Amino acid sequence: MPRTHHDPVADAVPAPPPAAAPDGDPLVRERAHLAASRAALRVMRDEVESLDIRDVTANWVNREALEHQIELRIEALADHAHTPLFFGRVDFLTAPGPQPAAEAAGERFYIGRRHVHDAAGDPMVIDWRAPVSQAFYRASRAEPLDVGLRRRFGYTGGELTAYEDERLSDPVGPGAEGGPGASALLQREIERPRVGPMRDIVATIQPEQDEIVRGGLTGTVCVQGGPGTGKTAVGLHRVAYLLYAHRERLARTGTLVIGPNRSFLRYIEQVLPALGEVQVRQATLEELVGHVEVRAVDGARAAVVKGDARMAEVLRRALYAQVTVVEEPVVVVRGSRRWRVPAYELAEMVEELLGRGLRYGAAREALPQRIAHAVLVRMEQAGEAPDDRVQDAVARDRAVKAAVKRVWPPVDPATLVWRLLSDAEFLAEHAAGLLDGAEQRAVLWERASRGVRSARWSTADAVLIDEARDLVERTPSLGHVVVDEAQDLSPMQYRAVGRRCSTGSATVLGDLAQGTTPWATRDWATALGHLGKADAVVEELTAGFRVPREVIGYASRLLPRIAPGLAAVESVREAPGSLTVRQVEPEERESAVLSAVAEALGREGSVGLIAADVRVPDWTAALAAAGVPHLAPGEETRAEVRLALVPASLAKGLEYDRVVLDEPAAVVAGEPDERTGLRRLYVALTRAVSGLVVVHAEPLPPALDG
Template sequence: MTTTPDALAQERSHHDACRAALARMVEGAEERVVGGADVSASGADAEVLGYQFRSHAKAMRELPEAPLFFGRLDFEGGEGSGAGSVARSGAGSAGRSGAGDHFGQRYYIGRLRISEHPSAPPLVVDWRAPVSRAFYQAGARDPQGVAVRRRFGWAPGSKGDSRDLTGMEDEALGEGDEGQESPGSRILAGEIERPRVGPMRDIAATIQPEQDDLVRGELAASVCVQGAPGTGKTAVGLHRAAYLLYTHPQRVQRSGLLILGPNRTFLRYIAEVLPSLGETGVRQSTVQDEIGRHPVRAHDDEAAAVVKHDARMAEVLRRALYVRVAPPVEPVAVPDGSYRWRVTLGELERIVEDVRREEPPYAVGRDRVRSRVVRAIQDQAERRAGPQNNTWVQKIGRARSVSAFVDAAWPRVRADEVLAGVLGDAAALAEAAEGILGGAEQRAILWARPPRSYKSAKWSAADLVLMDEIEGLLERPAGYGHIVVDEAQDLSPMECRVIARRSDFGSLTVLGDLAQATTPWAARSWPEVLGHLGKPDATVTPLTTGFRVPRAVVGLANELLGRLDVDVPPARSMRGDGELRVREVADVAAGVVEAVRGALGQEGSIGVIAADHDVERLRTALDAAGIDSAGPDELGARVTVCPASVAKGLEYDHVVAAEPAAVAEAEARGLHRLYVVLTRAVSRLDVLHSRPLPWSP
């Protein structure tokens, strides 16, 4: 469709009306805070309502400045070519066409619902609303009652000024040939291929049908997305989080929603996506942040880390904890005035064995042992003198002899104390690991110089994972209603168990790519990962069509994919544009300077990615050439020099991959790391090498 001045003026006018309505919505939210939650509410109710109003007002104030709609749906039965009046609630009747209850309706689709009054028809419908699904799913073969789908083109970087609405594109689905797909959208392609500078953006305007299916999955369902580079798996996970918050607000907010990323650099990169979709207050964290009860002040060599991350350590730690539970050695006698109540040794043995057989959390088991000893005494007392009151029961529970028995049979312990006892004592480790870990494995994790006390121990990152396992044995941690786990292919079995403990009663969205698995303990299959996550029945869905990475870059990555020990389908790209240059150079640093100079003449971000030990040398070369560069944490920089170890999940318009052989040989799974590096480019990729390429025959 050719955009006419009159049509553009009408849409700009509608956007102005939406902007005014949004301003009134923000003002109304502020007035509810000032006016109070509810004059009839008091106490806790008033406090809860007040918190809800303040939170809503804060979220409204913090909405990012952006265009208020990106699409429009005109359903069959409207005036002209499907254009009806702006959405009227309850209009139309089911069965007249594929449009159903939306017969003759027009809906503008945006990132949040906008209306002139809560009971008024919406000026803009939230992209997560059920009717919005047709915007993503309707096509010539299945128009779903849509006569015309309109996409709006906005100036790059627009903050929502109506003058930034530069064009429109209509797709007449109701008149399409069922055997033919509609031609590709220039606006959609332009949005997908737009240069990447700064943090990750939302993809609400560009969600594809297969992505939409995953986004709108049921809350109770756990899903795993095996996503090739550029397929938008991270964006799918974040939009699924936003969809669940919209669809199940009370359930999800009550139990919490957690986004887990591989590192803080990655979290900063994705931090603005959910707020841009109108969702704030979601916890975004890493596994290490979730379990960071102690500072990391020690470093494990690879042999020790591999053993500590092994799933077998769970049983070693369970044994080390429960070896402290000891059989009773004498009966319990409790003075009660002039009388003395007794619990026999046999009955005490039965109590301890029964509780162990029930396998409750350790702390719960300790409480059960005490309460059952008290109950045994209470039964005696009631047979002799009748019912006893709560004061008497509490007195017996606090009796010195009862406490002494519980402390001896089921002692109070700390997780760090138990772990220090395992790692610092060869005999204790051998007892706990018998038949589980071999001698070399035990020596790998045994402290060479144990601290004088667990209080002075220096813990490694892997130790904190083990400590969380013990904490989980002691007491069940608070869980979340839903957890989105990104880059899950790199999780160790013990890290998976950290997450599983926090999702016992919730669901998971697991995102990753086995080809990008770089840790020594990375799994080779998703069923293995999902088993450790406690969701063995989760559906694994592959995303193989890339929308961000150009075809030439994907082709190069697929050459390397064949050399990786993983069973994943090759990626394909919908983008025929992009540039790939593979050049042999005598001096890689000089080649990087030349490549960056050339890239600066084009639009977009530039990422120089190299083996970690080469990063400082390359930044020095760029500085000497008068080219300013930044590290990966400085989002929005024009030129970034990024270590290969933290490149996962990041994107740059132009990537300069420096000396692939150095990346490949830097670690055991270096070829997987190189696969990550090669797939960070969304427009252009320069590969500079002075040594043979790792994928060459």
């Protein structure tokens, strides 16, 4: 069992200066190293800020690009006072022969969020992503990896106040591998109250999480993880690791994090900058496919059909049906000569391009050159000697342009989708054998717009347009994409994500039990096939670190109904009293909820009042009448306002120290079917990190009753 050493004074008040304690006190030495490391980091930043590039760049373009890189470097070297610069230390043994960390044998390394070196270039803090840092996360008494001592540090308000030593060279005994619960500092860090955006977990990464984080760039990984298993944090730390290990490559190809909504992205937006990564784009899927303004909402049936992968083939058929049968020859006039390309030869060119599987737009751009080449062959046969300039001129000839427009017309993706959704005959022609009559009627607009500009597009329509755009012109691929809450994506949405990493890799994060859309993912193999990553590795996280055992156990009673066969999360945290279920009379429900909120606000940390969406306006009024400051849906908690009013539909992915859940039956009833409603309830029940109070007047779902 690791032994924890505290400074009792420092835990209560700011730590005294190092000189105030005995010279032999390890805390004094560690605080001195922290102070020296912070000073070295300031010097590193000052050196970058003082760079003079006036005589380095050749022109203003290079100067602006270099200035931008310097600004990013300065930002990455920022020292945040309340963010520990290092959180651990590993002391390697001096051992002969090859060792997993032989290059570090006998040396001591401090592990932190970024690299810090002294004036001589010697490391004072090692980046947590460096190879030598891996031993800090994975070493155990069973496999010490040449580590003699692992030390964890505890902080209070940015001051180093405690340390905990684990001597891995000690003999392995019963209970030696106690997991995170065996470390008091680790447990305290996990349970630390959370107000504001999501924090990084770099100090608490577990071996199974570290293995996923440090996976290679070329492979796609899918992480199935229940509430509190840290899958979102693992995905974000994986991005940070890949940028460290493959920075030059990803600097060229780019990275992207896709979240389910803006509230979620605001919640996680500080994690990567805290790790020194400030250039990762974060977006919702709706923003990625935002080629048109979304002003309509589909019914469940229409959304399911529009999101079905069969729609990709419908779109492909409709697009390539625009290529017409060749009936006329092309006649090009050059000076006094006329050059004729017969209809059958032109038809062969069209068939050849169709058979090559090119994008519609790329094939259309190639056709004029094919025609021009045929003309040049005839010129050469007639004794002329045309060059490339002549071929380009022929390709731009009015007769050639007219023939291409007639045979292979330009297509606007939005117009193509508009016609499919507004023209029953056009849809029936291209959906034959794919969609039955009922499905075709489901996707057709009830009131067809007169044109694309007046169309009321839905989110699913925008995804269809994105698919059509890719059929016309290839979507640029990024080096790595992370998509969170992936279980809620439709097949067509998976395809939209897959297009953006077609030549790169992806990290897919989700939980099948939390799927709350009508098209929610049922198995990862099928979903990964739609993504275009059928060979992806699926990793399952089953150890819970955030949600107390009592809370996750209560919520897991729903699993046999919402996700049969899925393993329940086994929380490592016991927190007696963390779950309270209060049944009240209907007329007492509001006062009971307000009382529970007041109790939660009387303790440390953030508080979330989660309610069915339909009840949110009533709770907005009730909280205002009671004089309780709160944040509107979509806003994050902060120190001065710790209570957030959260619609059940926006709760996914968010965490609060304490949660008050109003009327579970209303959450279930707010969804189109019971199973989806129970999944929404499962999400709401698992947002609490320290305590959950369930208030209900209506009967609970049978699985939770009793």
